[in-house]
Amino acid sequence: MMARLVFLGRLADLAGGAEREVAPGSLARIMADMGPELAQALAGPRVRLALNGALVAGDGLVLKAGDELAFLPPVSGGSSRSG
Amino acid sequence: MMARLVFLGRLADLAGGAEREVAPGSLARIMADMGPELAQALAGPRVRLALNGALVAGDGLVLKAGDELAFLPPVSGGSSRSG
């Protein structure tokens, strides 16, 4: 069984898709298998991580089979609505 | 042509109707022609008068033909609604 990565917002554009299946293992190893451009974007200081729906720190993170890790860039600002 | 009296709220119950046609003339004379119970209620300190839609004082008031004089008791309190 694999682990799943989820990319939100502009990170999905960089990753070429909103989700990606990866082999379980350390986040460091998973990032190393990506292209450097995507890995650098995912490691940005304003990108937050959610493991199975809970915000987590990336340092030392290891994904188990069935885990879902989401990469969350800063949310968009401004109002899109009138009221 | 007559003048018209309009009774709001509980004053309409006392007057036996919401409206009454009266001969033009002084308010004092018109009140004198009413029963004492109604006249006393209409002259109460919290009853306000509106002549042709504008609030007026009753002292010395004279109704001309076509005038409409409304007797306005205090408005009802409390909220009748939930929101």
Added chain:
Amino acid sequence: MVSFLGQVRADSSQQGDDVEALELQHYAPLTLPGMEALARDVLGRWALDGLLIWHRVGEMAPGDPIVLVAAASRHRRDAFAAADFAMDHLKSESWFWKREKRAGQWAWVEPREQDYADLARWGQAGV
């Protein structure tokens, strides 16, 4: 767009919860100019794209809609403030006489001075 919809309460303004019907009476020569002046006031205070102030009169049953105020604006804060202000003033500037039916008997509802308290929030006296 912020809207406020008020419905006739079952327990209305006095003790108990046995109100069968509510009747509101108004005097149009005073009420309508007052509502129009209120609308002008609201439109002058906030930048609105639209404003609706609607109040029923006559006989109503508990749960019936009785008042509707809606304010549309580019800015949510303006729409909230305008609708809130309009409701506060509609309540106190409108001349409504009210009676309630309980156990088949109609009775007029007496005035209460505390109805003017909400107006203090807006820094002006009730008219």
Added chain:
Amino acid sequence: MVSFLGQVRADSSQQGDDVEALELQHYAPLTLPGMEALARDVLGRWALDGLLIWHRVGEMAPGDPIVLVAAASRHRRDAFAAADFAMDHLKSESWFWKREKRAGQWAWVEPREQDYADLARWGQAGV
């Protein structure tokens, strides 16, 4: 009952008024618990008979409804405050990524720090 209906702006969050479409993306494992927690918070702060918090995601056109909050209470003041509070917090506690289409091109909308200003009114920091 106080309700707030928000519609998609034509000029949206950046300059110009040529937005053809808006797309909102969310991450359900974060968004839904956050909305449920917000609803519990609102229900704990005011005595409400009902509360609705609804937000669209996906692609929308200018003028489309995008958010609806409604609060019903015996007390008008509670309904206004609850709807206002819910809107302030829904905006800032929800994780939404937004892109706009102009002249056929989609572009992501950048974050703005000032979106947290509304929360200061309620005496707490944005989560």
